[in-house]
Amino acid sequence: MSYTGRVTVGGPADAHELGQLIISKAAVGPMENNAYLLRCRRTGEQLLVDAAAEPGTLLSLIGEDGIAGVVTTHRHGDHWQALDAVVRATGARTYAGRYDAEGIPVPTDVPVEDGDEILVGTCRLTARHLVGHTPGSIALVYDDPEGHPHLFTGDCLFPGGVGNTRGDREAFTRLLHDVETKLFAPLPDETWVYPGHGADTTLGAERPHLPEWRERGW
Template sequence: MAYTGEVAVGGTPDVHELADLVVTKVAVGPMDNNAYLLRCRATGEQFLVDAANDAGTLLEVVGTDGLAGVVTTHRHGDHWQALAAVVNATGARTYAGREDADGIPVPTAAPLDDGDTVRFGRVVLTARHLVGHTPGSVALVYDDPHGHPHLFTGDCLFPGGVGNTHGDPAAFASLLADVTAKLFDVLPDETWVYPGHGNDTTLGAERPHLAEWRERGW
């Protein structure tokens, strides 16, 4: 069946088959969080985006082929509750945005700055530092050499708007500016967006609404 990105806690993961990369999306707790297992087709190496919760579910998706690394997109607790258990079970190397690392209770082996690359197998992800939802939130860009980019946004970009900035006008302005400059201004409409909660979207679906988001202030 074609990938839809529609998953539910306790339900079946959805698998997005790309030429060089397989993306498995699974929903876990505690707040209908999304986790994404990325697998390099050439080498079989795997990488996890957000060990949010339900370690047993995540380890079942990982399977017996091991886990090279896990990135925590930001410091909020609903995105790292299974991190310790997953790392203890797999020995995966930990990544997170530098400014958020001290708020994550599992030590970060590789702090990420804007533009840093993460490699597993033959796959390369580029970190984009987006300030506003948290000080050190990162999105990860996979620039598919055989197609359009794929973007893992954590809680910085969703269908219908940027992430929650808790009524702070400065934080909202910062997040919208970073999302605009580092994502919308440099990536094409076809870019597939995998958010930290809920359904997927594309930059093209969201781009017409940037002015509306700026006007409403959230």
């Protein structure tokens, strides 16, 4: 079956199988967060994006091969509830945006800056620092050498808009600016978007709506 990205809490993961990387998406409760397990086909090394909740579910997804690292996309608690348990069980290295690390209770081994690369086996992810939802949110770009880019956005970009800025117009303006200049501008329409909650999308599906997002202010 082809990948849809439609997952539910308590249901099975869905795997997006690329030429060099396998991306498995799972939903965990209670806030229906998405967690993504990335596996390098060449080396078998694995990386988890957001140990959000339900450590048992995530450790089952990871399996006996373990993980080399866990990336936390931002400091909000629903994205790291299982982090301590997963790290204790696997010994994984932790990554988070430099300006959000202090808000995550599990120590960050590698503070991440804009443009930094994170490896999973021979596959390279490039971090993009996005300000507005939190001070140090990061998105991750995997530029598939055999296809189009794949983008993990945490809570900074969803189908239908950018992340919640809690009515702060300045924060919204900054977040929209960063999303436009660091994601929409350099990446093509075919870029597949994996958000922190809910369904996937593409930059092409969202790009025509940027003016209306700016106008409505959220």
